[in-house]
Each structure stands twice: as structure tokens, then as C-alpha cells.
Amino acid sequence: MYHILDTPKTDKESKYCCLPKNFSKQMSFLANSDYSLINLDDVDDILSGKKVMNSTCVAVTFDDGFEDFYHNAFPILKKFDIPATLFMVADRVGQSNDWMHKHGSPKRNLLNENQLADISNSGVLIGSHTCTHPKLNEISLNKEMLENEIFNSRQALEKQLNKKVEHFAYPYGLFDEEVVQVVKNAGYKTACSTRSGFNRLEIQPFLLRRIEVFGSDNLWQFKQKLKFGTNDMPLTFHLSYYLSRFKEKFLR
Numbered sequence: 605m606y607h608i609l610d611t612p613k614t615d616k617e618s619k620y621c622c623l624p625k626n627f628s629k630q631m632s633f634l635a636n637s638d639y640s641l642i643n644l645d646d647v648d649d650i651l652s653g654k655k656v657m658n659s660t661c662v663a664v665t666f667d668d669g670f671e672d673f674y675h676n677a678f679p680i681l682k683k684f685d686i687p688a689t690l691f692m693v694a695d696r697v698g699q700s701n702d703w704m705h706k707h708g709s710p711k712r713n714l715l716n717e718n719q720l721a722d723i724s725n726s727g728v729l730i731g732s733h734t735c736t737h738p739k740l741n742e743i744s745l746n747k748e749m750l751e752n753e754i755f756n757s758r759q760a761l762e763k764q765l766n767k768k769v770e771h772f773a774y775p776y777g778l779f780d781e782e783v784v785q786v787v788k789n790a791g792y793k794t795a796c797s798t799r800s801g802f803n804r805l806e807i808q809p810f811l812l813r814r815i816e817v818f819g820s821d822n823l824w825q826f827k828q829k830l831k832f833g834t835n836d837m838p839l840t841f842h843l844s845y846y847l848s849r850f851k852e853k854f855l856r
């Protein structure tokens with residue numbers, strides 16, 4: 605999971621800003637690795653048994669639909685021929701990240717209609733990230749508001765792109781039972797959370813896990829995240845892992 609692909613404007617933002625040069629190294633690594641690179645349609649096919657994969661798969665996703673994706677990520681994805689899924693805030697196409705900058709984060713542009721159409725036509729799968737990026741668990745008692753955010757975002761994107769929109773990502777990774785039910789009723793096939801971990805075949809398709817790539821991650825940390833399926837790994841985690849590997853070899 606990525607958010608902003610650009611140089612951070614503030615310290616606070618740096619966690620969610622991946623430098624394009626780091627992103628390029630990460631994609632180059634993936635393209636030359638043994639991982640199978642897939643999008644969320646493939647995830648759905650795999651979980652529903654339509655497709656069988658014999659290797660570990662990686663799906664690269666982007667939340668929010670920042671305009672920097674168009675300039676800094678899209679060319680790199682094309683260069684390495686890497687499938688991707690982007691979750692767009694439907695009512696903010698051509699606008700900005702108001703849900704962030706009204707709380708003091710820097711203002712950043714989101715993709716406009718032409719850019720969104722271009723990336724969609726070039727094979728980037730577009731999913732919904734609601735209409736306005738609310739905390740869905742906080743509005744889950746207001747059925748009308750909840751349905752608007754989940755149903756209408758899908759409809760708006762489908763109309764704009766003239767394609768089916770079948771994947772969803774919960775803003776801030778927040779949801780409750782009611783939210784998940786409405787996402788299911790709206791006809792989505794999968795929904796991504798921000799809980800870290802691997803997605804094995806028995807995973808609930810509406811609670812998919814994702815690993816977050818932080819702006820500070822170097823290539824080694826990126827590889828470790830893929831290997832262990834976790835966002836934050838204390839040094840002791842690595843030490844105990846390699847110690848057990850060493851013991852295994854030594855005692856064999």
C-alpha cells in the first residue's frame with residue numbers, strides 16, 4: 605500500500621510519502637523477483653478458486669488517487685510492466701485532499717478526470733475509496749450516509765470510466781460490521797483494510813490485509829516487509845528470526 609509518491613512537504617507527511625527514486629528501486633526488485641505480480645481482479649479470481657497460483661503473489665495498491673501517481677508512479681509501473689490497483693476518492697477527482705489539509709496537512713492535488721481515464725485505459729485497475737474519505741465506522745449508524753459513500757462512489761467512478769468498479773478500500777482502514785455489510789451489499793468483490801499480514805486462501809475477501817510501505821523504508825526494509833508481512837519490525841524480531849535459522853542449520 606502506497607499513498608503519496610513525492611518528496612514530503614513536512615516531517616509529518618514523510619511517513620506516507622515514498623520518494624520516486626525509492627519506488628523505482630522497489631518496483632525494479634519486484635519485477636525481477638520470483639513474486640507473481642497481480643491486481644485485485646486476480647486476487648478475487650484466486651480467492652474464488654478461478655485461478656490457481658503456485659507462487660507468492662504481490663498486489664501493488666495506491667490509496668486516495670494523488671496526482672503525483674500520474675507523474676511519479678505510473679511511468680515506473682509501465683516501465684516494469686507491473687499491474688496496480690488505485691483506490692480513488694470519487695467526489696474529489698480533479699480536486700484536493702481536503703480530508704487531510706483541513707487538519708493541517710499540506711494540500712495536494714488529486715488525479716483529474718483525464719488522468720484517471722488515461723491510467724484506467726492503460727490497465728491500472730480503479731477501485732473506490734468512498735466519495736469523501738470519511739471515517740466509515742463513525743457514520744455507520746447513519747445508513748443513508750454510509751450507503752451514499754459506498755454505493756455512490758462506485759456509481760460515479762463507473763460512469764466516469766465506463767467500466768465496472770469492484771474493489772473497495774476503507775479510508776483510514778476503519779470499518780465495523782455494518783460497514784462491511786454495506787460494502788458487500790453494494791456489489792464489491794473485495795475490500796482492503798490497512799491491517800498488515802499475508803492474505804492466505806482462507807482470508808475474508810472484505811478484510812484483505814495490506815503491508816504499508818513507509819517513506820523511510822529502504823530497499824532492505826521493503827524486502828523484509830514482503831518476507832514477513834508486517835509493517836513494523838523491531839530489530840529483535842530480525843535477530844530472533846536469524847538466530848533460529850542459524851540454530852537450525854547448525855544443529856542439522
Ligand SMILES: [Zn+2]
Nearest residue numbers: 667668775776
Ligand atoms: Zn485514504
